[in-house]
Amino acid sequence: MSKPNNVFLVGPMGAGKTTIGRIAAKNLSLKFVDLDAEIEKRCGADIPWIFDVEGEAGFRKRESLLLAELAADEGILLATGGGAVIDPQNREVLKSRGCVVYLCASAKQLLERTAHDRSRPLLQVDDPLSVLTRLMKERDPLYREVADLIVETERKKPQFVAEWVTREVRQHRC
Numbered sequence: 001m002s003k004p005n006n007v008f009l010v011g012p013m014g015a016g017k018t019t020i021g022r023i024a025a026k027n028l029s030l031k032f033v034d035l036d037a038e039i040e041k042r043c044g045a046d047i048p049w050i051f052d053v054e055g056e057a058g059f060r061k062r063e064s065l066l067l068a069e070l071a072a073d074e075g076i077l078l079a080t081g082g083g084a085v086i087d088p089q090n091r092e093v094l095k096s097r098g099c100v101v102y103l104c105a106s107a108k109q110l111l112e113r114t115a116h117d118r119s120r121p122l123l124q125v126d127d128p129l130s131v132l133t134r135l136m137k138e139r140d141p142l143y144r145e146v147a148d149l150i151v152e153t154e155r156k157k158p159q160f161v162a163e164w165v166t167r168e169v170r171q172h173r174c
């Protein structure tokens with residue numbers, strides 16, 4: 001039996017899930033949903049506030065609940081947050097409910113793309129490069145476990161990556 005007509009973007013912070021997702025969703029005539037933005041909307045607070053008040057554990061609970069709810073729909077392209085793959089149940093949801101695309105890049109490139117904004121609590125540290133490096137080591141096997149497609153984004157323009165994702169998803173029978 002084929003999977004529902006959904007696309008999930010996974011990958012580390014700064015891979016471009018939110019940016020590429022918005023463009024690829026248009027190309028594929030899917031409804032674009034950003035999991036982090038949706039959490040913020042439901043909670044009425046931004047992610048740094050949720051991490052401050054509820055801790056990372058509180059954020060992960062909200063993330064899992066909302067992922068399960070949104071993935072029950074069809075016809076969506078969902079940009080997940082970089083840590084959504086940590087929870088084994090989330091990984092099952094992703095694998096069973098659509099085509100999963102892993103956007104990857106080097107830690108150095110991820111740092112360049114994330115250094116300018118303070119919206120990612122895990123990177124508000126003295127040495128964000130070592131955090132990105134460690135998270136990639138821990139999470140890369142998890143991204144690969146759920147991925148139907150892997151797309152390299154290193155030194156590629158968002159528009160180019162989005163076109164690539166669009167073409168691959170169209171060709172791929174998930």
Ligand SMILES: Nc1ncnc2c1ncn2[C@@H]1O[C@H](COP(=O)(O)OP(=O)(O)O)[C@@H](O)[C@H]1O
Pocket residue numbers: 011012013014015016017018019020079113114153155156157158161
């Ligand atoms: N392929 C790319 N090349 C250059 N900059 C990018 C690329 N993809 C995303 N960006 C930029 O990097 C930053 C983080 O992108 P974002 O889409 O928020 O990543 P994610 O959702 O995976 O954390 C944004 O400023 C975005 O414009």
Ligand SMILES: O=C(O)C1=C[C@@H](OP(=O)(O)O)[C@@H](O)[C@H](O)C1
Pocket residue numbers: 011012013014017018036047080081082083084119120121122
């Ligand atoms: O990697 C992570 O654990 C996180 C990634 C963020 O999303 P992006 O990957 O869209 O930056 C956001 O969910 C939160 O700050 C935690």
Ligand SMILES: [Mg+2]
Pocket residue numbers: 017018036079080081
């Ligand atoms: Mg994002």
